[in-house]
Amino acid sequence: MERSAIYHRPASEMAYMADKQNYRLQLKTKHCDITRVRVIFGAPQMLVKDSGQTDAWEYATKEMDKRLQNGIYDVWEVKLPIPATRKLKYAFHLLDREGNELLYDANLMQLYTPKAVQEMTGFLTPYLVLDETTTTPEWTKKMISGTA
Numbered sequence: 001m002e003r004s005a006i007y008h009r010p011a012s013e014m015a016y017m018a019d020k021q022n023y024r025l026q027l028k029t030k031h032c033d034i035t036r037v038r039v040i041f042g043a044p045q046m047l048v049k050d051s052g053q054t055d056a057w058e059y060a061t062k063e064m065d066k067r068l069q070n071g072i073y074d075v076w077e078v079k080l081p082i083p084a085t086r087k088l089k090y091a092f093h094l095l096d097r098e099g100n101e102l103l104y105d106a107n108l109m110q111l112y113t114p115k116a117v118q119e120m121t122g123f124l125t126p127y128l129v130l131d132e133t134t135t136t137p138e139w140t141k142k143m144i145s146g147t148a
Contacts (some may be wrong), residue, residue: 001096003109005030005073008092010106010123022079023125027064027092027104029074036095037064037076040103040117044089044124057118061093089122 007028008014018024027037042059068075080088091105093112101112105120 001094001098001100001102002030002033003102005033006092006094006102006104006109008104008123011126015123015125017082018079021082023082023088024077024079025064025090026067027076029076029094031069031071031073034074034076034094034096038062038093039064039078039080039090040093040122041080041088041090043083043085044087044122045085057089059089059117064092088125091117091120091122093117 005028008026014026014028016024025039029037038061040059040061042057044057062078062080064076064078066074067077080090082088091103094102094104096102103110103112103116103120106123107121110116
C-alpha cells in the first residue's frame with residue numbers, strides 16, 4: 001500500500017455539501033493500489049455505553065465507489081447523510097491487494113482496528129448550514145447546450 005499516494009483534503013472540492021441532505025467525500029489513491037474503501041462516519045458527540053460501560057463513539061460505515069481511474073491515481077467517492085446535529089466526523093478504512101487494512105484520519109494513518117476507530121480524531125466538518133447549498137434553478141434544467 002503506497003501511503004504517500006493516499007490523499008484527502010477536508011472542506012474543499014474533496015469534501016462538501018452535495019445538497020441539504022448529503023455530504024460528498026472524495027479520496028485519491030495510487031492507481032490499482034487499493035481494492036476497497038469504506039468511510040467510517042457519525043456525529044462527533046454521539047457516544048453510547050459499550051458492554052464495558054465506557055463511552056464509545058456511535059458510527060456507521062459506507063462503501064466508497066471508484067469514480068475515476070487515469071493510470072496515475074484512482075478517485076473514490078461517496079455521499080453521506082448529514083446527521084441531525086449538522087456536524088460530521090469521518091475517517092477512511094482502506095484495504096489493499098494483500099489484505100492490509102489502514103485507518104486514515106485527520107492526524108495519522110495506522111493499522112485498522114476497532115480500538116483505533118474509537119480512539120481516532122477523525123476529519124471534522126464545521127457546523128453544516130443547510131441554506132448554504134446551491135440549487136440549480138429550475139429554468140436551467142430545460143436548456144439545451146450547444147445551440148444558439
